[in-house]
Amino acid sequence: MATVEAHRVRAGRGTELALLVLALAIAIAAYALVGIGATDELPADVLGYGAGLAGLALVVHLVLRWRAPYADPVILPSVIALNGIGLAMIYRIDLAREARGGTEMFAGKQLAWSAISVVLACVVLVVLRDHRTLRRYTYTAMVVGLVLIVLPLVPGLGVTINGARIWIRALGFSLQPAELAKIALAVFFAGYLVTHRDTLALAGPKVLGLQLPRLRDLGPIVVVWAASIAVLVLQSDLGTSLLLFGLFVAMLYVATERLSWIVIGMLMFAGGVAVATATFGHVAARFHIWLHALDQDVFERSPGGSGQLVRGLFGLASGGLFGTGWGQGRPDLVPFAESDFIIASLGEELGLTGLMAILTIYLVLCQRGLRTAIGVRDGFGKLLAAGLAFVIAFQCFVVVGGITRIIPLTGLTTPFLAYGGSSLLANWIVAALLLRISDDARRPAPEPGGELLSTPAGGLPLDEDARNPVAVAGDDQPTEQLRRTSGGGRA
Amino acid sequence: MSELTVTLLRLGYLVLLWAFVLSAIGVLRRDLYGTRITTRRKPRAAAPAAGPATTPSPAPAPERGRGRRAGPTRLVVTEGPLRGTTLPLGSTAVLIGRAPSCTLVLDDDYSSSRHARVYPEGGQWLVEDMGSTNGTFLDDQKVTSAVQVRPGAQIRIGQSVLELQG
Numbered sequence: 001m002a003t004v005e006a007h008r009v010r011a012g013r014g015t016e017l018a019l020l021v022l023a024l025a026i027a028i029a030a031y032a033l034v035g036i037g038a039t040d041e042l043p044a045d046v047l048g049y050g051a052g053l054a055g056l057a058l059v060v061h062l063v064l065r066w067r068a069p070y071a072d073p074v075i076l077p078s079v080i081a082l083n084g085i086g087l088a089m090i091y092r093i094d095l096a097r098e099a100r101g102g103t104e105m106f107a108g109k110q111l112a113w114s115a116i117s118v119v120l121a122c123v124v125l126v127v128l129r130d131h132r133t134l135r136r137y138t139y140t141a142m143v144v145g146l147v148l149i150v151l152p153l154v155p156g157l158g159v160t161i162n163g164a165r166i167w168i169r170a171l172g173f174s175l176q177p178a179e180l181a182k183i184a185l186a187v188f189f190a191g192y193l194v195t196h197r198d199t200l201a202l203a204g205p206k207v208l209g210l211q212l213p214r215l216r217d218l219g220p221i222v223v224v225w226a227a228s229i230a231v232l233v234l235q236s237d238l239g240t241s242l243l244l245f246g247l248f249v250a251m252l253y254v255a256t257e258r259l260s261w262i263v264i265g266m267l268m269f270a271g272g273v274a275v276a277t278a279t280f281g282h283v284a285a286r287f288h289i290w291l292h293a294l295d296q297d298v299f300e301r302s303p304g305g306s307g308q309l310v311r312g313l314f315g316l317a318s319g320g321l322f323g324t325g326w327g328q329g330r331p332d333l334v335p336f337a338e339s340d341f342i343i344a345s346l347g348e349e350l351g352l353t354g355l356m357a358i359l360t361i362y363l364v365l366c367q368r369g370l371r372t373a374i375g376v377r378d379g380f381g382k383l384l385a386a387g388l389a390f391v392i393a394f395q396c397f398v399v400v401g402g403i404t405r406i407i408p409l410t411g412l413t414t415p416f417l418a419y420g421g422s423s424l425l426a427n428w429i430v431a432a433l434l435l436r437i438s439d440d441a442r443r444p445a446p447e448p449g450g451e452l453l454s455t456p457a458g459g460l461p462l463d464e465d466a467r468n469p470v471a472v473a474g475d476d477q478p479t480e481q482l483r484r485t486s487g488g489g490r491a
Numbered sequence: 492m493s494e495l496t497v498t499l500l501r502l503g504y505l506v507l508l509w510a511f512v513l514s515a516i517g518v519l520r521r522d523l524y525g526t527r528i529t530t531r532r533k534p535r536a537a538a539p540a541a542g543p544a545t546t547p548s549p550a551p552a553p554e555r556g557r558g559r560r561a562g563p564t565r566l567v568v569t570e571g572p573l574r575g576t577t578l579p580l581g582s583t584a585v586l587i588g589r590a591p592s593c594t595l596v597l598d599d600d601y602s603s604s605r606h607a608r609v610y611p612e613g614g615q616w617l618v619e620d621m622g623s624t625n626g627t628f629l630d631d632q633k634v635t636s637a638v639q640v641r642p643g644a645q646i647r648i649g650q651s652v653l654e655l656q657g
Contacts, residue, residue, distance in 0.1 A: 015518055022511040029504055036500070074515050081511060325501035350505065357508040364515050371522060 009444050012073030013065050019077035020057050027053055027084020030326060034092040037327020038099075043091075052111070053084060056118045063122045067129070068439035072372060075438065078365045079416055079431045083114055083424070085358065086417035088326070089338065089345055096332035106338050106419050113421035117428035124432040131437045135380045138191025145184035146227065148177040149244075153234060165235045166411075178231075178240040179413070179426035182247065182391055183433070189248055190383035193255035197379075201256035213260065224248045225268050229276075236282055239412035243394060245269055250390045251383055254373075290408040308335045312344035312403050316355075323351030339419040340411065343403050359400065362415075366393040369434050375441035385437045388430045563616060563642045563655035566609065571651030572598045580655070584610035587648060588621075601625050601649030609640065609655075616640045616655055625649055 028050040035043035043049070057080045064071050091107035098105075128134070134141070152158035157168045167174050193200070196217075203214045228241040249265030252258075276283045285304050292298045293306040293313075300307070311334045318329065331337045331345030338345070347355045369389025373382045395412050402409035413423035415430075566585060568576040578585060578595055585594045588606040597606070603623040610617055619637040620627040627634040628647040640646065646653040 012518075019511070019515060019518070022507075022514060026504075026507055026511055029507060033500060033504060037497075074518055077511070078515065322502065322505060325497060326504065328497070328501075350508070353505050354508055357505070357512050360512045361515070364512070364519065367519065371519075 009070070009442060011069050012071075012442075013061070013069060016064070016073035016076055017061060019073065020061060020080060023077040023081035023084065024050070024054050024057055026081050027088065030085055030088030031091065033326035034088050034095065035327070037325055038092060038095045039327075049111075052115075053080075053087075056080075056115060060118060060122060060125075063125050064435065067125050068435055070439045070443040071435040072368050072438035072442065074364060075368050075431060075435055078361050078368075079428070082358070082361055082365075082416035085346070086342065086414075086419075087111060087114065089331075089342055089349070089417070090419050092327055092349070093332050093338045093345065095327070096330070100332070109421070110419050110424070113424050116421075117425045120425060121428040121432035124429055125436060128433075128436055131381050131384065131433065131440060132378060134187050134384070135191045135194070138188055141184045141191070142188040145181045145188055148181035148184065149227070149231060149240070151177045166237045166240065173421075176420065176422040178237070179420075179422040180429075182240075182243060183388075183426060183429055185244065186247060186251070186384060186387040186391065189251045190380050190387055193251055194379040194383055197255040200252065200261075201258055213258075213264075218264075225272065229272050233276075233280070236280075237411065238283060238286065238408075239398065239410040242398060242410060243391065243412060245272075246394050247387060247391055250394070251387045254386045255383055286408045286410070290405065293405060308341065309403070309405065309409055311335075312341050313405065315344045315348035316404070319348040319351045319355075321352050323347075323349050323354055325349060339413065340399075341403060342414055342418045343400055346417070358417075359396070362392065362396045366390075366396075368438065372434060372438040372441045376437055377441070381437050381440060385434060385441075388434055391430065392427070562614065563657065565656055566595065567654050567656050568595075569645070569652045569654050571649070573651060577656075580611075580616070582611060584608055586621075587653070588623075595653075597648065597651055599649040599651050602651065606648050607634070607646070609646070609653075612637075618646055623648075 028046070031049055032042055032046050035041060035046065057076070060076055064076065087107060087110055090110050094105050094107045151168050152165050154168075157170060158165050159167045159169050159174070161167050166176055166178055168177055169175075200213055200217050203217065225245060228245040231237055231241040231244065245265070245268075249261060249269075252261040252265070273283070277287055278284070282304075289298060289304075289306040289309060293309050295306075298306045299310055315329065315331055315334055318324065323329070326349055329345075329348040331341075331348050334341045334344055343355070343358075346358060350358075366389045369385055369392065373385035373389065376382055376385060392415050395415050398407065398410055398412045399414045399418075401407040402412075413420050415427045416424065563580055565580055566578040568574055573595075576595070586605060586608050587593060587595045587597060587602075588604050589597055589599065589602055590604040593605065602625070603621075605621050606623040607627040608619045608621055610619070616639070617637045618627065618629060618634055618640050620634045629638055629640060630644050631647075632638075640655055642655045642657065644654065
């Protein structure tokens, strides 16, 4: 007879520390190699930079040891590695800009934002002892999310940069509130769906093998769809609109296991895009650039031509299989090489091999998120973890797909890599939430209290008449007499 | 800096990247093989030869009774719908039949609700028919009163055949 035994759960903090050392080596080696490649000497502050980064990583590690000892050991090293690679690439592009006489420097700001984000992630880990607390704020999260999304439309607060009104500027800081809104909305969707999943999954007619929902249950999806279309129309932000709708459809699918929601979602999105393409010039332009990127007139049109996209492709091509090496390529030829097109810059300097490694790190990160969703025991945590992991995966797909011309280019940020304070902040909070949920998922179930009764080796002792076989009359009797209960039936 | 160093640094960094990725995946591998299959039969196979005095120490809990008494340790269904089922023998009687309250519940239309009983007495195991419709047979002899069962003897109950083993 074979028995199945579960492995002893390891907390994994030691594993995490070992992986962190590797991740920090990646981050610091990248910084050093950028200096060597671009200026032929080690950056003067490489030791200080390395110590700072290691300090940040160690702080999170210690907080995890203190407050979430069973958290997943792979999430933090992956995030640190991605953040470090991003910092090195932003520094590299700063060097290139400096060489051409530019003055705007991003690496220092990004490092400051990294530090702020790490502190905030630690605060989340310390304050939020149990992710289920968030479920109490389901509808608060909805209001917060919607307010954050419309915040850039407030006159005087919102600013329009590069044609999209997605920024707010206050007290000298500029923020992209939609980045934070995605977390609030993930909390809302998880809280809402965990309550309503049964109605959404089971009620409704079945057509062609698809379990369709009832018409009145379509309400929320229509509201979210309308909100994402409103974002598209009022803020000209295709990326956020896509993310919002994609997140909701994905979480609906996770909650209900009904393929019909994906089909309905796709159809609604296709309808929305078709209308938007016909109505709004900038959406139509995106499609035109995507389909005719290599036409001479589209390439040379400025602004709104395919120059950025095609230069990014040229960069990827010149990187080839193994890349030019840190600091050896010309990623700065692409506009926004440090933010929107950082994947193209990395592809140029690290090549296909390096880019694949980075994408695999993302894959591992999302896998940990989804694994957490499988492992955690409460429905809210499952949906939240799945939603947050989906956000990271979806952003990667949209950005990398846009840069490699698989889908039209949209303005989403590459999580942890791209320059941008609000994006970094939001993604570190996502990582902190995933760590918190994974702690709950991997923590061994508490031992049942009290002493367990031991079963005797031959089975349970027999009841009275079995002990005394003479008393048993006949056989094949029902073991239990059905008794008619009074008052239970209908009159 | 020489061309060779630059190339080595460039490729070395890619190796470092993949070393991280692969070690992360190595950690994840435990998820895929999250459970371990162990066979429980091994320690038992050595037991009859070794005798009760030298019972191997890592004996799991259900086998605790064996140390006290030599003789059969389990009841095995060798034929019938439940073929392959084993039941560890302890110090209590085993009631066999179709009723859910039996120790060994047979899924056998030819057996009665409470068909037979196998119980220990004086270091031996005995079988006793409990007034079943179709009768209990020990090695093709109808069981009328309590009869001793040797290990390996076949107890036939309806379509099922049971044996006491090692």
